[in-house]
Amino acid sequence: MIGERRVRREDVRLLRGEGTYVDDIDLPGAVYLAGVRSTEPHATILGIDTTAAKAVPGVLGVYTAADIEPINRLWRQQLTHSSLKMAVQRTLPVDKVRFVGELVAVVVAETRYLAEDAAELVDIDYEPLPGAGNYHRALELDVPIHEGIDDNVASHFSQSTGDVGWALSSAPHVLRETFTINRGGGHSMEGRAVAARWDTSLDQYTVFDATQGPHQARAHIAFALGVPDEKVRVIAPPDVGGGFGPKGGKYPEEILVTWLSKQLRRPVKFIEDRYEHFLTSYQEHQQEHHVEVGYDGDGKLLGLKDVFLHDTGAYAPSLIVPLIAGTTVPGCYKIPNIHIEFRAVFTNKVPCSAVRGAGRPQGVYVMERIMDRIAEELDLDPVEVRKRNLIQADEFPYAVGLTFRDGSPLTYDSGNYPGLLQLGLDLFDYDRQREIQRERRAAGVYRGIGVSIALEGVGIGPFEGATVRIEKTGRITAVMGAPPQGQGFETTYATIVADTIGVDPDLVDVVTGDTAAIAYGVGTFASRVMANAGPAMLQASIEVKDKLVQTASAMLEASAEDLEIAGTEIRVKGTEAGVPIADAARLSNVGSPGVNLPPGVVPGLTSTSYFNPSSAGYSASVHACAVEVDIDTGEIEIFDWVVGHDCGRIINPLLVEGQVIGGLAHGLSNAMYEEQMYGEDGTPLTTSYLDYPIPSARELPKLRLFHQETLSPLNPLGAKGAGEAGTLGVPALIATAVEDALRPLGVRINHLPLSPGLLGDLIAGAAERGAAERGAA
Amino acid sequence: MTSTEAVTLSVNGQQHSITVEPRTLLADALRGQLGSKGTHIGCEHGVCGACTVLVDGHPVRSCLTFAVQAEGSEIETVESLGEPDGGLNSLQRGFQRHHGLQCGFCTPGILMSLTQLFREDPSPDEERIRDQIQGHICRCTGYQQMVEAAVEESETNAKEGR
Ligand code: FES
Ligand code: FES
Numbered sequence: 001m002i003g004e005r006r007v008r009r010e011d012v013r014l015l016r017g018e019g020t021y022v023d024d025i026d027l028p029g030a031v032y033l034a035g036v037r038s039t040e041p042h043a044t045i046l047g048i049d050t051t052a053a054k055a056v057p058g059v060l061g062v063y064t065a066a067d068i069e070p071i072n073r074l075w076r077q078q079l080t081h082s083s084l085k086m087a088v089q090r091t092l093p094v095d096k097v098r099f100v101g102e103l104v105a106v107v108v109a110e111t112r113y114l115a116e117d118a119a120e121l122v123d124i125d126y127e128p129l130p131g132a133g134n135y136h137r138a139l140e141l142d143v144p145i146h147e148g149i150d151d152n153v154a155s156h157f158s159q160s161t162g163d164v165g166w167a168l169s170s171a172p173h174v175l176r177e178t179f180t181i182n183r184g185g186g187h188s189m190e191g192r193a194v195a196a197r198w199d200t201s202l203d204q205y206t207v208f209d210a211t212q213g214p215h216q217a218r219a220h221i222a223f224a225l226g227v228p229d230e231k232v233r234v235i236a237p238p239d240v241g242g243g244f245g246p247k248g249g250k251y252p253e254e255i256l257v258t259w260l261s262k263q264l265r266r267p268v269k270f271i272e273d274r275y276e277h278f279l280t281s282y283q284e285h286q287q288e289h290h291v292e293v294g295y296d297g298d299g300k301l302l303g304l305k306d307v308f309l310h311d312t313g314a315y316a317p318s319l320i321v322p323l324i325a326g327t328t329v330p331g332c333y334k335i336p337n338i339h340i341e342f343r344a345v346f347t348n349k350v351p352c353s354a355v356r357g358a359g360r361p362q363g364v365y366v367m368e369r370i371m372d373r374i375a376e377e378l379d380l381d382p383v384e385v386r387k388r389n390l391i392q393a394d395e396f397p398y399a400v401g402l403t404f405r406d407g408s409p410l411t412y413d414s415g416n417y418p419g420l421l422q423l424g425l426d427l428f429d430y431d432r433q434r435e436i437q438r439e440r441r442a443a444g445v446y447r448g449i450g451v452s453i454a455l456e457g458v459g460i461g462p463f464e465g466a467t468v469r470i471e472k473t474g475r476i477t478a479v480m481g482a483p484p485q486g487q488g489f490e491t492t493y494a495t496i497v498a499d500t501i502g503v504d505p506d507l508v509d510v511v512t513g514d515t516a517a518i519a520y521g522v523g524t525f526a527s528r529v530m531a532n533a534g535p536a537m538l539q540a541s542i543e544v545k546d547k548l549v550q551t552a553s554a555m556l557e558a559s560a561e562d563l564e565i566a567g568t569e570i571r572v573k574g575t576e577a578g579v580p581i582a583d584a585a586r587l588s589n590v591g592s593p594g595v596n597l598p599p600g601v602v603p604g605l606t607s608t609s610y611f612n613p614s615s616a617g618y619s620a621s622v623h624a625c626a627v628e629v630d631i632d633t634g635e636i637e638i639f640d641w642v643v644g645h646d647c648g649r650i651i652n653p654l655l656v657e658g659q660v661i662g663g664l665a666h667g668l669s670n671a672m673y674e675e676q677m678y679g680e681d682g683t684p685l686t687t688s689y690l691d692y693p694i695p696s697a698r699e700l701p702k703l704r705l706f707h708q709e710t711l712s713p714l715n716p717l718g719a720k721g722a723g724e725a726g727t728l729g730v731p732a733l734i735a736t737a738v739e740d741a742l743r744p745l746g747v748r749i750n751h752l753p754l755s756p757g758l759l760g761d762l763i764a765g766a767a768e769r770g771a772a773e774r775g776a777a
Numbered sequence: 778m779t780s781t782e783a784v785t786l787s788v789n790g791q792q793h794s795i796t797v798e799p800r801t802l803l804a805d806a807l808r809g810q811l812g813s814k815g816t817h818i819g820c821e822h823g824v825c826g827a828c829t830v831l832v833d834g835h836p837v838r839s840c841l842t843f844a845v846q847a848e849g850s851e852i853e854t855v856e857s858l859g860e861p862d863g864g865l866n867s868l869q870r871g872f873q874r875h876h877g878l879q880c881g882f883c884t885p886g887i888l889m890s891l892t893q894l895f896r897e898d899p900s901p902d903e904e905r906i907r908d909q910i911q912g913h914i915c916r917c918t919g920y921q922q923m924v925e926a927a928v929e930e931s932e933t934n935a936k937e938g939r
């Protein structure tokens with residue numbers, strides 16, 4: 001069963017329009033919360049007048065920082081880091097705003113229409129302050145964005161291995177380049193959504209939250225409200241309309257909706273609209289990498305120094321994006337001396353946090369650009385340069401010498417990068433593609449070839465848990481803390497449980513993302529769930545099966561070794577003697593008068609297991625494609641795209657393919673389409689899909705996909721992670737292919753995304769340079 | 778602003794008389810008052826296609842349509858799809874077989890657009906299929922598997938002479 005292509009059980013309800021997303025949950029008497037958001041990138045709040053808004057019929061209340069004082073605590077950062085300076089953040093800002101979209105007040109009304117009407121009537125008096133829409137400006141801003149952090153630097157962090165200074169000074173060749181890359185937002189099709197109901201008799205909140213981490217949301221809300229965790233039950237519904245990172249963040253609306261449900265004695269709902277998603281859901285922003293790399297005459301890497309700037313927005317919920325970007329740079333290449341250093345800078349923009357890929361596409365882009373430039377300098381084939389530097393299949397575990405974001409050494413668990421690359425090249429027919437390129441070039445067509453290889457640190461801990469329980473009905477309930485946002489957990493984890501116990505997967509019900517169903521959980525992000533929850537589910541299933549066998553062995557007076565599971569029964573092998581699993585569960589879970597379990601048989605066919613991996617694992621992916629560029633329009637057409645990936649043990653290839661292709665679409669969007677733009681002072685300029693294109697089925701070419709399965713030694717399933725693998729190598733791939741296409745013109749791609757406008761400018765610039773050079777000669 | 782109007786809407790063959798404001802969006806009326814929660818709202822500005830329903834047989838953005846505009850029209854939503862026996866129809870089954878959906882949020886809108894396409898042309902080619910769904914954003918799937926499902930539906934129709 002594990003490894004089989006199984007269609008998803010989730011699909012039936014979703015295809016009928018019967019999925020239940022947060023906004024579909026029926027909460028009788030619910031009222032609606034609308035946000036009043038800052039229109040200024042950086043300003044002091046002089047006063048807020050809520051009189052007119054409060055007078056609107058149907059409005060139940062308007063709340064500013066002053067009104068929520070008892071719960072307006074200082075937030076803890078989501079993930080701390082020794083280098084990260086604590087920035088002041090509260091649910092509602094008290095004295096100043098730091099980005100356009102920052103929540104300043106909320107209105108609650110009988111309908112959403114009324115709440116939004118009234119929100120427009122809240123009058124906020126601002127005294128504007130100079131703002132920064134990028135790190136360069138922020139570094140020069142006279143006004144600190146956070147009191148006490150005068151240089152606007154949230155973190156300055158570096159780490160090294162070997163002696164990069166020596167390596168660069170002694171290398172036969174040294175390259176210096178600057179690369180910038182701007183990544184956008186998550187843009188799940190369902191925005192953020194949270195609804196809460198307060199139970200009078202239990203003094204308990206039930207919160208339905210389209211979150212990637214219900215247990216983290218519980219901690220966040222309970223901390224703000226000053227109540228024990230048990231008073232807050234957070235449920236991430238089984239149907240969440242995409243996550244992609246931003247839904248893993250902590251947001252003020254989660255606290256306010258919950259608190260107000262008690263204040264108003266009415267369920268309260270907040271449903272983010274797309275405009276709010278542009279303004280307030282976390283994004284990744286820009287990085288600027290200054291790279292120096294030393295190499296020998298064969299193109300072998302000797303030393304790498306990458307010093308970069310990272311835009312963390314108005315707050316730094318964590319440092320994971322720059323930490324991951326930096327540690328992704330070395331990739332699958334052997335580099336003896338490395339120095340990585342970054343400054344994360346506060347700007348007047350929505351806070352930065354992970355978006356599918358989480359810093360990795362940036363790191364891959366930097367390294368793969370370097371490989372191309374080395375190839376160009378040495379007049380070698382770019383694939384050949386990559387091959388000469390790859391870590392070989394017999395070199396695992398491979399210690400890079402740096403520390404990964406989870407605090408563990410950056411040590412690759414397993415892989416076969418030369419093998420994966422070769423499979424990709426063969427399927428792509430690399431040599432033939434180069435011939436086609438020559439033929440097309442001779443015909444005046446700008447055709448290029450791109451190849452990229454990406455590594456992804458996946459499956460980080462600290463842990464996930466699972467409970468498996470055989471019910472007295474004979475059905476099996478499998479509970480996990482991490483919630484899905486479309487990944488198909490119900491199907492996948494039912495497969496693991498059924499395969500392990502030896503029953504039909506249709507007998508297994510999967511419960512996800514409910515803090516009342518399992519005590520602890522971390523969440524769905526960083527391609528981590530399969531490598532954490534998978535082993536936990538496996539272990540819990542093994543333990544439950546063991547209990548079932550012991551119980552049946554007592555009931556049947558047969559030895560455990562002689563028992564087997566057949567359908568819905570557990571039987572003595574080769575005989576007709578058996579008991580229904582349901583009866584064993586009834587005896588063990590409920591008890592049966594007059595029947596005793598022998599000593600040593602533990603009652604209750606249930607087991608909970610938590611798995612904590614010793615470190616992250618490393619998935620790999622390879623992409624190859626050809627492109628043709630129309631130099632008059634800047635249009636890029638993509639051909640023959642091949643993608644291969646290795647995510648360790650595959651539970652369900654059908655679903656893994658979906659993850660890879662979907663991730664790849666996100667990567668393509670980052671390479672060519674999406675760019676969140678801000679004015680110099682931080683005013684957002686792209687706030688609708690009219691300014692911010694996301695590719696449709698027209699822009700996505702057809703792909704050919706292949707798998708390689710190199711098992712991870714870090715967990716008993718051998719699983720790694722597949723959620724982001726498709727995304728990482730794509731920005732690098734497109735940059736590589738387009739630069740190759742335009743090599744006759746000398747166009748250099750040092751910035752992504754590559755919009756037609758930017759590409760047009762680069763082509764025009766190269767043409768001018770060419771003309772000047774011809775003139776000079 | 779809060780004056781109301783009575784309208785009669787026909788949704789999936791059933792007549793409903795409801796009271797709405799003139800500004801009430803068809804999407805909101807469908808979701809809030811007419812029990813069609815399968816119609817999703819992804820952008821509220823006419824780009825993502827999640828809210829697509831058929832009005833008199835044409836795909837329409839219900840987030841850009843006022844409920845009052847649909848008075849007297851036949852509205853079809855995702856809830857109308859399926860076999861008479863309650864099972865999934867062949868396009869829906871194809872979506873499941875090919876893993877043409879992940880979070881499912883975009884799916885009802887896309888199914889409605891494809892339903893209209895297959896009525897107009899039972900065996901469109903892949904180009905035509907991609908054109909039809911290009912007005913939809915799916916952030917999860919990269920479209921390939923849903924296109925495969927639609928191509929298979931088209932081929933089946935051609936084979937069976939539909
Ligand atoms: S919600 Fe109507 S097009 Fe996006
Ligand atoms: S399946 Fe999630 S948006 Fe399409």
